[in-house]
Amino acid sequence: MTTATGRPGQKTETGSSNWTTRLRNWIVGLVPPGEALPDRQPIYVASWIYVFGVLTLAALAIVIGSGCVLAIGGSAWWHTSSLGRYVNSVHLWSVELLFGFMVIHLWGKFWMAAWRGGRSMTWMTGVVLFVISIGTSFTGFLSQSNFDSQWIGSQGKDGLNSVGVGAWFNVLNPGQMLMWHIVLLPLVVVVVTVVHVVLVRRHGVVPPIDAEM
Amino acid sequence: MSGLSIAAEGAGRYISWGVIQISVANLTIIAVMVLLFLLALVIPFPTGHGSDDGGHDR
Numbered sequence: 398m399t400t401a402t403g404r405p406g407q408k409t410e411t412g413s414s415n416w417t418t419r420l421r422n423w424i425v426g427l428v429p430p431g432e433a434l435p436d437r438q439p440i441y442v443a444s445w446i447y448v449f450g451v452l453t454l455a456a457l458a459i460v461i462g463s464g465c466v467l468a469i470g471g472s473a474w475w476h477t478s479s480l481g482r483y484v485n486s487v488h489l490w491s492v493e494l495l496f497g498f499m500v501i502h503l504w505g506k507f508w509m510a511a512w513r514g515g516r517s518m519t520w521m522t523g524v525v526l527f528v529i530s531i532g533t534s535f536t537g538f539l540s541q542s543n544f545d546s547q548w549i550g551s552q553g554k555d556g557l558n559s560v561g562v563g564a565w566f567n568v569l570n571p572g573q574m575l576m577w578h579i580v581l582l583p584l585v586v587v588v589v590t591v592v593h594v595v596l597v598r599r600h601g602v603v604p605p606i607d608a609e610m
Numbered sequence: 611m612s613g614l615s616i617a618a619e620g621a622g623r624y625i626s627w628g629v630i631q632i633s634v635a636n637l638t639i640i641a642v643m644v645l646l647f648l649l650a651l652v653i654p655f656p657t658g659h660g661s662d663d664g665g666h667d668r
Contacts, residue, residue, distance in 0.1 A: 443657050445650035501647050
């Protein structure tokens, strides 16, 4: 076991017996030094196609922010308040932009074959995010507390029951769908997004195909 | 039948091509996304740092 000095007078263990040290070393080792928030990128990153990933992140931030404001007023707030209707519209349209940016990001990465160079997990976490985002928006449409959500629920129940998940994921239960929408699925989306971004920073942006040949 | 036609009008205009049926709104959104994708590939990205600071290769 070795020791290292951090702040003056402070001893910091770098051995493996201390779980705090191991956790810190693991976090520090996730991304190469200087790559967590780099201010320089390879020259091939100077293309608009590389912007859509961060645009998706920006839209996600607005989705979560507007969702938090909606949570204050409750799921029926937007029916009775002009401010609530505005925030609901911000929530809806930021989701629309999120999916638009995410799909263009997906197209770009697909045609770049962005899973090359040990980036398969980056690609797969992106695929998982896409699928979970669809489920999250689905539960959002089910939480509108209007005839639209009733229609979507009644249309979706047979398909979900046919695959055997209706007992745990009941689209005719608006309370359950609201909880999935504002707690469980956003938690998964945020965690997988963090993993996805860490993997991007860990392995770097995928180079163009001809740059590798 | 008139009730059905009113409901169809409320749902927007649709384009049918064989087994494919899509609303004009959705088709427009897809077309705009494809256009954005193509523009992102061809429009030069402003670097803003001058030609001597073009980043580094990993």
